[in-house]
Amino acid sequence: MSIAPSTLTVVPGQVFSVTIQVQAGAQQVGGAQAQLTFDPALLRVRAITLGASLPITLKSTFDNQAGTVKVAAGTLAEAPSGTFALAQIDFEALAAQSGTVRLKFETGRPQASDLAFGGASVLGSTSDGEIIVGQGWRVYLPLIRRSP
Numbered sequence: 001m002s003i004a005p006s007t008l009t010v011v012p013g014q015v016f017s018v019t020i021q022v023q024a025g026a027q028q029v030g031g032a033q034a035q036l037t038f039d040p041a042l043l044r045v046r047a048i049t050l051g052a053s054l055p056i057t058l059k060s061t062f063d064n065q066a067g068t069v070k071v072a073a074g075t076l077a078e079a080p081s082g083t084f085a086l087a088q089i090d091f092e093a094l095a096a097q098s099g100t101v102r103l104k105f106e107t108g109r110p111q112a113s114d115l116a117f118g119g120a121s122v123l124g125s126t127s128d129g130e131i132i133v134g135q136g137w138r139v140y141l142p143l144i145r146r147s148p
Helices: none
Strands: 002-004 007-010 015-023 031-037 043-050 056-063 068-074 083-093 099-105 114-117 129-133
Touching: 002 129, 007 015, 015 031, 015 129, 031 056, 031 083, 043 056, 043 068, 068 083, 083 129
Parallel strands: 007 129
Antiparallel strands: 002 015, 015 083, 031 068, 031 099, 031 114, 043 083, 056 068, 099 129
């Protein structure tokens, strides 16, 4: 699982989206769970939209005070393989300060990010994302004055 795009630069007040992507290759995936952490001083979640490949929503929550996102979905039909979106997360960059935020997959139990098929874990690895919150654009124009 990974965050796409892996690196993104935004300005305070900007609303942007990242996708939790599953890269399963030929392996089928019957269920997926992702728990992300982020710095709530720099980002706020506005919405989570689950992808269509795993149509049964098991969990879709966020906590902007704790800086967490939890999503889980599965299927009882034909399990997908290949690359697909587990969820899209819409964030807003906060104006409080600038800095770099890591969108980190939690991998420790009991809330570990995981992919499963047939009751067994099939997760190979996770790849975190990075959001750079800048100060925003500043335009400096020359001062033109009329001569006396």
